[in-house]
Amino acid sequence: MRNRVNTLPRDEAAFINGGSAGIDTASTHKEKNKVVTKAKPVSISFFDENLRDIDDLIREEMVSGSTRVNRSDVVRAGLEALKKLSKSEISFLIAEAKQK
Structure with a gap:
């Protein structure tokens, strides 16, 4: 048993x-006013050529620093x-x- x-x-x-759930402090009040957007994971399909193009763009960005x-x-x-x-x-x- 843990030390209690x-x-x-x-x-x-x-x-x-x-509990502190109902306490409305100034710091939490400021945070509530901020709108936080989160990215939503989705599944999309690309052809291999599209993926190569995207990866090439990423590589170019990495090389450019x-x-x-x-x-x-x-x-x-x-x-x-x-x-x-x-x-x-x-x-x-x-x-x-679409034609490709």
């Missing part, structure tokens, strides 16, 4: 009210680049990708 600190037994109300880059970063960058194109340009690129 001698603590006085508490009644049920003291136990229930003794940039920060660490992964496949998700490359896909996100591609989506940001697509946002800058017109709808017809995006449609053309999607149709072209």
Whole structure:
């Protein structure tokens, strides 16, 4: 058995009210106002050629001394680049990708 600190037994109300879950301190209040977004894992399929292209981009970034880059970063960058194109340009690129 572990060494236990001698603590006085508490009644049920003291136990229930003794937690810190309901305490609203200034530091936790500031953290609650921040919106935290988390990446959601998804499964997408790429052809081997697409994976080689992505890995080549990652390798080029590593050689250039940039920060660490992964496949998700490359896909996100591609989506940001697509946002800058017109709808017809995006449609053309999607149709072209489907034919490969």
